[in-house]
Amino acid sequence: MVLPIRTAAVPIMRRAMMDRTWCMKWLRHPRPVGINNRVELPAMALPGSDNDALTMNVPVPRSEPASLSAMVDVLVQAGSLLLQHGADAGRVEASLQQMEQGLGIDRIDAVVMSKTILLTATRQDAHHTRIARVPMVGVNMNALSDVEQLLGRFQQGQVTPEQLRQALQHIAALPHHYPRDVHVAATGMACAAFCQLFGGDWAALIITGVASAAAAWVRMELNRRRMNYFMVVLLTALVASLVAGSALWLSQTPQSALTAAVLLLVPGVPLINASIDLLRGYISAGLARAATSLMVFLGIALGLGVVLRLLEVRL
Secondary structure (H helix, E strand, O other): OHHHHHHHHHHHHHHHHHHHHHHHHHOOOOOOOOOOOOOEEOOOOOOOOOOOEEEOOOOOOOOHHHHHHHHHHHHHHHHHHHHHHOOHHHHHHHHHHHOOOOOOOOEEEEOOOOOOOEEEEEEEEEEEEEEEOOOOOOOOOHHHHHHHHHHHHHOOOOOOOHHHOOOOOOHHHOOOOOOHHHHHHHHHHHHHHHHHHOOHHHHHHHHHHHHHHHHHHHHHHHOOOOHHHHHHHHHHHHHHHHHHHOOOOHHOOHHHHHHHHOOOHHOHHHHHHHHHHHHHHHHHHHHHHHHHHHHHHHHHHHHHHHHHHOOOOOO
């Protein structure tokens, strides 16, 4: 009984050795495989089975184009620069949609919120999604103008994708604000001019200029220390109101000085963007901007009210 079993096992062992040798050769010298090809393993007879052969088809996964990820990075960088420097959500989304043809992308789906950009780019059967958190930098119209002009030139074919990427990196590396001394002096003069418009006398004008300049310096210092945004608003309002309130006895129009001294904190651009976003249907972005503006107004009112209470000022 032993001899027939060994004799029957020899063909099976030879077949297994031949299949093993073929697989090793195939692994060393594989056939070129396209995107839509399937790898067919050689037919193998199963001992004791009614089927003569078994064919296994293994699908090859499609590889994402290497450049699609880089193009999404360019899109996210452009959108982030627009959003963090004061553009509304509709403007950011429209700018991203205009870039798809120049980048060779079939479709761009973007969701723009107050501090986040969710973007999916599609090219043929490849998809790439990126979520970017956009930090709060502040309004910078120069940066907005530079990015808009750059995107316009790119859409006209005057700028290549690589040049666009380098130019966006250059804009992002530029300083976001003017020098501190210039910023403080300009803030003081602007608030003093508003005091004049409100009917304040010369004494109120000087008081407002000094108070708002001091408040601007404090705000920049607190921002440099990365303090909470709403705490910065509250403390800045306290400083502006305290400096202005301590010299109100010099003016015949104290209400003008107190009102104008805190105008540097009024979120003008966020309020406008909130209205535009709500009217255009970007509800999430609009409500977020409106809530932020409301918190800023509450901080201004709280700081001003505390100083008026402490100094017992009656307007």
